[in-house]
Amino acid sequence: MQDKDFDLQEFLPYLLNQAAEATSKGFHATYKTAYGMTRTQWRVLAHLGKFGAMTARDICARSHIEKTKVSRAVAALETDGCLTRSPSPQDRRAEILMLTDRGRAVFADLGQRAIAYDNALRAQLGPETAIRLDTLLRHIIAQGSPDGDAEDQR
Amino acid sequence: MQDKDFDLQEFLPYLLNQAAEATSKGFHATYKTAYGMTRTQWRVLAHLGKFGAMTARDICARSHIEKTKVSRAVAALETDGCLTRSPSPQDRRAEILMLTDRGRAVFADLGQRAIAYDNALRAQLGPETAIRLDTLLRHIIAQGSPDGDAEDQR
DNA sequence: GATTAATAGTTGCAGATGCAACCAAGTCAA
DNA sequence: TTGACTTGGTTGCATCTGCAACTATTAATC
Numbered sequence: 001m002q003d004k005d006f007d008l009q010e011f012l013p014y015l016l017n018q019a020a021e022a023t024s025k026g027f028h029a030t031y032k033t034a035y036g037m038t039r040t041q042w043r044v045l046a047h048l049g050k051f052g053a054m055t056a057r058d059i060c061a062r063s064h065i066e067k068t069k070v071s072r073a074v075a076a077l078e079t080d081g082c083l084t085r086s087p088s089p090q091d092r093r094a095e096i097l098m099l100t101d102r103g104r105a106v107f108a109d110l111g112q113r114a115i116a117y118d119n120a121l122r123a124q125l126g127p128e129t130a131i132r133l134d135t136l137l138r139h140i141i142a143q144g145s146p147d148g149d150a151e152d153q154r
Numbered sequence: 155m156q157d158k159d160f161d162l163q164e165f166l167p168y169l170l171n172q173a174a175e176a177t178s179k180g181f182h183a184t185y186k187t188a189y190g191m192t193r194t195q196w197r198v199l200a201h202l203g204k205f206g207a208m209t210a211r212d213i214c215a216r217s218h219i220e221k222t223k224v225s226r227a228v229a230a231l232e233t234d235g236c237l238t239r240s241p242s243p244q245d246r247r248a249e250i251l252m253l254t255d256r257g258r259a260v261f262a263d264l265g266q267r268a269i270a271y272d273n274a275l276r277a278q279l280g281p282e283t284a285i286r287l288d289t290l291l292r293h294i295i296a297q298g299s300p301d302g303d304a305e306d307q308r
Numbered sequence: 309g310a311t312t313a314a315t316a317g318t319t320g321c322a323g324a325t326g327c328a329a330c331c332a333a334g335t336c337a338a
Numbered sequence: 339t340t341g342a343c344t345t346g347g348t349t350g351c352a353t354c355t356g357c358a359a360c361t362a363t364t365a366a367t368c
Contacts (some may be wrong), residue, residue: 006265008200008217012228012275012284012338013181015291024167026299038324046162063162064172071348075174075349078298093333093346121166121301125293130166133290136283137169145180146174188340192354212317222356225317247316314365324355335344 016140027117031110035080040065040073042110045082045099049107053098055088082106170294181271185264189234193218194227196264199236199253203261207243207252236260 007097008014014018024039031037047059056074060067074097077083088094099107121131178193185223192198201213210224217224228251229302231237236257242248253261282297 005204006200006268007204008197009201010286010288011272013174013178013272014197015288016170016177018175019291019294020170021168021213021218022295024299027167032249039169039174040324043162043168046160046165050159050161055346058345062295064175066326067266067347068349069324071346072324075348088346091334091346095347103170107160113167114160117295117300118165118167124297124300125290129290134164134168134169136279136287137173139279139283140173141176142183143278144176146271146278147180161315193356209316214316220356221317221318223354225319226354229318242316245364249317310368312365312367314363316363317361319358319360321357321359323356323357325353327351327353328349329351330349331347333344333346336342337342 002106023121025113030113030117033111037077038073040069041076044070044073045077045103045107046114048099049104049111050096055094055096057094059097068127077103101134132151177275180270184267184271189260189264192227192230194223195230198224198227199231199261200265200268202237202251202253203258207250209248209250211248213251231253233258243301 024111031039031042043065044059044065047063051062053103056067056070059065059070063070065073074085078085080102082095082099083099085095085097087098097142125133172280182193185193185196189284195217197217201217202208205216209227213219213224214221218229219227228237232239234256235254237251237253239249239251242250279287
């Protein structure tokens with residue numbers, strides 16, 4: 001079907017990764033140096049900050065982060081005093097995760113910085129371009145990988 | 155300036171990461187199960203396959219992969235019999251990396267599969283959409299992160 | 309030529325990650 | 339109730355990664 005040889009520079013997954021790394025790098029430095037946080041920790045915090053108390057399972061479902069990562073991030077955030085766990089009344093296996101005051105403060109701080117960072121990024125791109133990009137990315141995320149990666153309809 | 159709280163789902167780095175993960179996942183499985191390769195190994199192989207013999211330094215420069223990762227990937231590819239090193243005549247510190255027959259065969263195989271994978275991805279998006287996305291991503295990659303991440307002009 | 313700085317590449321170490329195995333609690337059905 | 343199965347969450351282990359330190363060589367400066 002095709003006989004020209006492969007060029008990494010035109011491989012969509014590669015381009016996406018490069019772009020992701022390029023844009024993540026700067027903000028990663030922010031939450032790392034300011035709070036010694038890992039990316040997963042930051043994401044878990046952001047979910048709890050935005051959506052309020054929920055269980056680890058819920059975080060997994062919303063964020064597509066693996067449960068192992070969530071588990072460890074939650075443990076770290078707990079020892080950092082950013083969240084507390086309390087047993088779920090409905091299900092004794094589950095724990096309800098809730099940000100502490102400190103957790104909310106950290107989220108407020110990083111959230112503001114993230115917004116500023118995002119604005120700067122989008123400004124570089126130009127406003128409509130940024131919006132188009134958003135749409136495209138959401139589209140891709142919703143679709144997943146082409147070869148029957150179907151376990152996402154759960 | 156802003157007083158609504160932060161939403162991860164609108165954070166560009168996050169969206170890019172999600173999209174990158176979603177699209178990488180499938181092909182990662184391919185090179186991993188077929189050749190036990192790591193992503194970095196695959197990328198190094200792809201660079202050498204596409205551009206021919208070069209030094210590790212060159213790979214770093216072209217790909218923006220960290221030298222540590224390149225070093226280890228090269229070592230692994232060497233023990234897999236995919237490439238050979240030979241001392242550079244100009245610079246006794248540097249080594250010229252060159253694919254072996256096996257390396258070229260692996261690259262040919264994975265390259266074809268990658269092209270197919272990429273085509274499938276782009277088909278899902280629709281042709282013009284895919285092209286627009288390409289442009290945007292390259293734009294982002296060229297710019298880097300907004301906060302003076304200037305060490306790229308070296 | 310001797311000294312100092314820069315560069316190609318490797319290595320040690322401390323995290324971060326993915327995967328499979330695991331525990332405890334819930335569900336379902338006979 | 340008992341037993342088979344699922345599910346929320348944790349842990350062990352075997353990588354993969356990032357960073358700083360290091361060796362050997364080259365370049366620059368005096």
